[in-house]
Amino acid sequence: MNLFSSLIKKNGPIIGTYLLIAIIFWFIFLIIIPQLYMVDLSFRPNLSPLERGGDKDFYTLEHYKHFLFGSAGSNNYFNVVDISVFFKTIFISIIVTILNLLFCYPIAFYIAKVAQPNSARFLIIALIIPFWINELLRSFALRVLLANEGVINTFLTQIGLIDTGLLFITNNVGLYSGLTYAYLLLMMFPLYNAIESLDKNQLEAAKDLGSSTFWTHIRVVIPHAKPGIVSGCTMVFMLTVGALATPVVLGGPNTLWFPELIYQWFKMSNNWSRGAAYSFLLLIISVIFVLTMMRLFKVRIGEIIK
Amino acid sequence: MSASVELKNASVTFGNFYAAKNINVKINGGEFFSFLGPSGCGKTTLLRAISGFQDLSEGEVLIDGVDMSRIGPNKRPTSLIFQNLALFPLMSVADNISFSLEVRGVDKKKRRSRANELIELMALDGQGEKMVHQLSGGQKQRVAIARALAIEPKVLLLDEPLSALDLKLRQRMRTELRAIQKRVNITFIYITHDQSEALTMSDRIAVMNEGEIEQIGLCADVYNKPLTPFVATFVGENNSIDGKLTEVSSNEATISTENGSFKSCLNNSDGKYSIGDEVFLFIRPEALELAKNGNFDNVIDINIDTFEFEGNIKNYFAKLGSNKKIKFSIPNSVDTSDIHSGSNIQIGFNKLNSVILKKGQLAVDT
């Protein structure tokens, strides 16, 4: 009620009501209901529409059990395949997030504090333009570059640097670079915004007091940019861990991505409940990641969203 | 330990615009030296050149006789206090103060004790653990000074550090800064556009205009014996009356104006003046007195316009002839009961209290 009256007061009755409806719609139909439905579904057996609500429809942990122990007939006690895909996905996502941060921090700093306004604008545009192209196409483009008989290998063989093509794709070089590239902007912009808001005098003051560039970053720039770092890392991690197109195109033959499993349950096996359970696991890991980051960097949720 | 700072033919250009032009000055070790000039005249640029953030396009900076051109800001024996202080908002007061020691790898115990020393010196007792935003304006000021002093620089550079404070605090900080300088005994180079700030604190000042130094000297000399019309009008208030020279001797001259002839001193005569030169006569408001109260070398007829009571003095604004204005100030104790708006009276001044200078640019009131 409070929200309603303040919206009306600020925006007038018509726009106020419109905003309120939009907020309620977004909150209930786009957040609460789909998530609740998914969670609910994950605790039910996989049933055909006709069987829903019948006597076979009861709450069960079978899908989560399947994730842990696999199907009854397998030789292993644990579901080694799914569990290892799960942790490998998380592990690679963490690496990708770190790579992203290491790659973006100097660039964001350069654009925000070193470059002249004109070249800063040019660099920002240069960063954005590749992202006008769809993620799937960008992945294929990288594949063209990195394939065993791709552009890079052909070039390196022809100038005589190597004899046989390097196995970029097999060794997941393609996967790492593709994933790092895919969500680059979501790291770049929070970092850029955070660093940009730092008073240039702070940098000069640190230098004047005898600080080396390294210490200035450790003691002044990074603490100031912390909310941006956390916000960039959480966004990149969540999107990477949930990526589908890039791992499908660039993943090595031995690397299965967890969302690929989810996709298989939904699409190929037509087992929505199991897909929902697997998705829910991914959601939980993302939430844990966000909370850990916030704890680690001692930032509050409000600062990240800024 | 203090150091001398010398600028030799120093210029800074941005494109083909000279922000500082051919600056020559030698600031002695242990001196409180101020650069005084209007906004945009190149003061900050000059200070940045001394601290190493701004490369000179010509000339050189010498600190204790050593050329600084290849030495970066973090290696110079100078500390800069920024116009906006630039304290680190995410560090405590003590951490701010000991930052320069921290980045030099000094251990925690030594840092602590040095910070406490400075906290005491700056009368910041009990503030060490606070964050910067919890301090008052004057306290922030002192933290900035303490931070700059922590590694015992030989030269402290201050870029209008008092401009953000209110008048009372500003006046108190002036006295304090001067006292601090005497206590730590290092060279202070202070820049400001506020002439009373420069005059009250400094040993010597340099008056700047449009990137160039107009005059360097002791405060009293700059005030009493300005060398250019700009200095005469920028430092303190001055009435200017224009006219032509009709008589010139080695240190005296007579100027003929629309409002009569006046005798005055020549400061930097050495043969530069001759009869017929277009000149300004400058007389400070406090050098003008009521003519009936004494004998004066010169007497002027004026017509009182308005009046302003300032407490210790009374300011009168009067018309001189048909189109000129003149201001004079009279101590509160002098009886002025017969002076009213519209009165025609006479005021006088002695030639020693006035100055004749070749025509040139005047400072514009801002």
Ligand SMILES: Nc1ncnc2c1ncn2[C@@H]1O[C@H](COP(=O)(O)OP(=O)(O)OP(=O)(O)O)[C@@H](O)[C@H]1O
């Ligand atoms: N990086 C720069 N590029 C181009 N012009 C500059 C630059 N820095 C300063 N200037 C110009 O140089 C002149 C002197 O600037 P400076 O900052 O030294 O003035 P200031 O005397 O400190 O003024 P204020 O009292 O307002 O601080 C100004 O006209 C300014 O516009």
Ligand SMILES: [Mg+2]
């Ligand atoms: Mg300035």
